[in-house]
Amino acid sequence: MSGPHALPDLSRLVRPESVVIVGASDKPGGLGTRTVHNLLRASDFDGRTFLVNPRRDEIDGHPCHPDIESLPIAPDVAVIAIPAPGVLDALERCAAKGIAFAIVLTSGFGEVGDEGRAQQERMRRIAADTGMRIYGPNCPGLTNLADRIGMTFSPAFADDKRTGPIGIATQGGGLGRNLVQAAERGAGAALWASLGNAADLDVADFVHHMAGDDGITVIATLLEGVRDGARLMAAFGAAAEAGKPVVALKVGRSEYGVRAIQSHTAALAGSAAVNSAVFAQYGVVEVDDTDELMDVAWLLARAAPPPRTRVAVFGGSGGAAAMAADMVGAAGLELAVFEPATTAALREALPDFAAVGNPVDITAASISEPGLMDRTLGLVAADPNVDLVLLPIPLDYGAHSARGSEVMAAVQKQTATPLLPVWMSDRRGPGFQVLADAGFCSPRSLDKAVLAVRRWADHGRWRAESRAPEPLLLAPSTTEPLPPVRTEPEAKAWLAGAGIAVPEGKVAATADEARTAARELGGRLVLKVVSPDLPHKSDIGGVLVGVEGPDAAAAAWEQIVAAASPHGSVEGVLVERMAPDGVEMLVGVHRDPVYGHLITVGLGGVHVELFGDVQRRLLPLDPQTAREMVDGLRSRPLLDGLRGAPPHDVDALVDLLLAVSDLVTKHAADIGELDLNPVRVLPSGVIVLDALVVP
Missing domain, CATH: 3.40.50.720 (NAD(P)-binding Rossmann-like Domain)
Structure with a gap:
């Protein structure tokens, strides 16, 4: 590059x-x-x-x-x-x-x-x-753990003994050191770069380096701010192309966090929603805290996630196994269904009172019969329907727990199916150390473990279905001049020229022209003030709906002009035929100062602020990404028709997203914001009811 x-x-x-x-x-x-x-x-x-x-x-x-x-x-x-x-x-x-x-x-x-x-x-x-x-x-310096080169002042470097396949790139030093010390529970790192203020080299440069480092299979990054979105996206793209997952914790998702970042590293925090959208589009696994960061990074380093994840739960505590199974279901994960041969083998190996379905409970009998786990854990891990085995360990039984940990380590050497032990006890006996020494990064609780599996599974589905985008920010260019779009009628004329449906309407410079327009259009009408100074027309009484007849239109013209004139220049009133009923959506584009142009789709009208149901992606879009945006909305069932309502034209909404993407791509240098709200999705087609373009 x-x-x-x-x-x-x-x-x-x-x-x-x-x-x-x-x-x-x-x-x-x-x-x-x-x-x-x-x-x-x-x-x-x-x-x-x-x-x-x-x-x-x-x-x-x-x-x-x-x-x-x-x-x-x-x-x-x-x-x-x-x-x-x-x-x-x-x-x-x-x-x-x-x-x-x-x-x-x-x-x-x-x-x-x-x-x-x-x-x-x-x-x-x-x-x-x-x-x-x-x-x-x-910054604390650069720590090459794999080759044991410490160009750092850290007094803890001498204790960094355990290495592994995780690359760590951070801005802060204290939290970075926290991630490195996750080696104490089995998550070894190959390289830690802590960039501090990042006057020149930044986290993106090390994500890119790690994408090409054969000793690193997973990249963990903790970001406080992002200055160069293009550079970071290029690094994420390189990691995706190399098949190396990136797990990211972005600090600065609240006003308090942003303030703390600015005082700490003077970094540009960026919008949390935009950061999350960019991360998701590049397959970056976003997490919420440092424990989760290393839990997920370790699990991804242990095994590549399949497109479909089926979980087995195995343990000696019925209560812990049941709780784990419940959490698996609550997280939207799938419990594996064993092959009949596996169930028969478990029934033969375990006492009659043990549970041989999923979850598997080998019971406390394993204390008196230590070989029970030896004979059965491998059976579960070898079942072709099992993609991961979750092993809740609710308590520490000293030597017995150490023996169980040794069995887990031995079985893991014999199977490609990842085992995920969960050390739930506050007492870290010898069994915990056995797991850490065997390279297991045991989550500290069941909820953290199941969340890590959820992230792992989601990334597997992303790998199977997605591909990294070509972000518009890397090549902003205008191939066509942007026509005048100062007002709503001008913006709608531009959209209509691109084949996007807008209501039939006329601009009336006088009340008599409004009367004439109403006569020609017929039916129920919407009248809206035309002004480059008033983007939010309804707030000042600049919109009247349900107007019927020429005389009513003339009166509405007078009322709108009187209401709007004190607030800005008035160039006339737009008289439009009312659109049929449908589902109101929002389609918008804005130019983020860090990442460039992003497109948003969501439930529109007044509902967008109430429910915040939106999906965002970088431009340009392709058909698959556009459909994923619509399908990812919580309000998606509204488009399918509820309680006897007819289904609405999802294909037309997807086509609108693609058309908007093409328009903005052609005029990238000239468009700062494009707001289409509401967009009414009809049983057949879509129609843009309002449009605003900001350079």
Whole structure:
């Protein structure tokens, strides 16, 4: 990918052959001291390491250089661990030396006020002008767990022993470290990038890198803000193309969260609804907290989800098994139906009082007969109708629980069907550690476990049915000039020219013209003020409906003009024939400052604000995506006809979405907002009753 949204090759940053620490120190507790310790002592880095400190000849047995210029080579990476006032000068010197990447650990930039933001902007310009890519500032550094290279000041790095196939990309350091430490319950990571203020390199760059990293199968990301929507979408697209799921937690879904983000990283939070729509369209699995983030990432790393997910529940507590089965049903998941051979084998292996359907309850008899689980768990996992086995563990029975955990680990080695143990007890006995050491990331509760399975199953269905879109934001261009669309009649004329149905109507400049229009149109009428200044006409008395006859139309014209004139210029009154009854929907497009144009469809009229029943997608649309939008509405049954009402023309609504998508695609640079509300869906066809276009 080239251009302003280019995603760089980060191989030399993630796996450098040489590193310099600028600000290396041996002062106890210092930033530079911890960074030196992590790279020289706690890492397995076998490349060349250089230290820069003009006041030391050597640190920890390694010689120090007085400045960057005196280094014998240009290292791949410079780790900057000096106070903020000297950082920009150090970066310029690194760039002049030919260093490819700089990691700025120092804080005191965009997160601290106007002066800090100005300094951070200078940092961004250094990257843009010199080509040296900058990671940070205000970050804990970069942690390559798979190769054990810690370019970080984190005092916890020495304890990062367990690795795995998950790549972690975050903006914040504390929550990122929380995700890394999920390794304590089995979710090992290969790489953790914590970008801090992300003056130059951002989360998107590392999502893209991880999409191409053979050691990473699932990407977990925690986003506080999104500055470059095109770059992030390109990274998501690369991950989708590589078949690597992305699991995301987006902070900033409430006003309080947005404020906290702005004070923390000065990042653009964006609209939560828009972020969620973009994530869903790219198959990004959105989650609600850090536990769920790692539960889902681990499960996706354990096994690729099938298009249809059938769950078996297996355990030794009847109550826990029943509760798990109930939660599976409440989550909209499917309990597997065992093959008769499986049921017969379970009945033969288990006591008469055990439950051999689904859920399977091997009962407390497993305490006195430890072999019960050995003989039966593998049978359940091997059943061809089972896609996942949920194993609730409500209590810790010490050695007995450890034995059960060992059986789970042994069975998992023999089957591709993922086993999901759920450690529900507050007591973490040896059984918990057995599971963690075997690579099981046990959820902390049944509801979290079932939610993780729900996310896993949803992603499997997305993989089977969907494909990543080509977002309009990446290529905004206008291929045709936009005609005048200042007023509703002009907007409707533009729509009609594109084959979109609008009511028959005429603009009346006088009451007499309204009388004439009513006579020509006939029937019941709607009259609306025509004004470029009054987009919300009904709020000021600018709309009258159910008007019948020429004289009534003339009187309505007088009433509307009198009501609207104090609020803005009036160019006349639109006289339209009333449309037949139908279901009122909303179709709208807006240009998001981060992601570009998105289209919305939902229940329209006054109901849109009351129920908030909408679906959003990036433009442009294709027929499959347009139909998915309509089918995803909670109000979809209204279109099929309720209580004897006739079915309405869903195909025509889908066609309208596609027509609007085409129109906006042709005029992307000129359209900021397009609001069609209401759109009346009829038993045959659709008709746009009101239209507003905002440049």
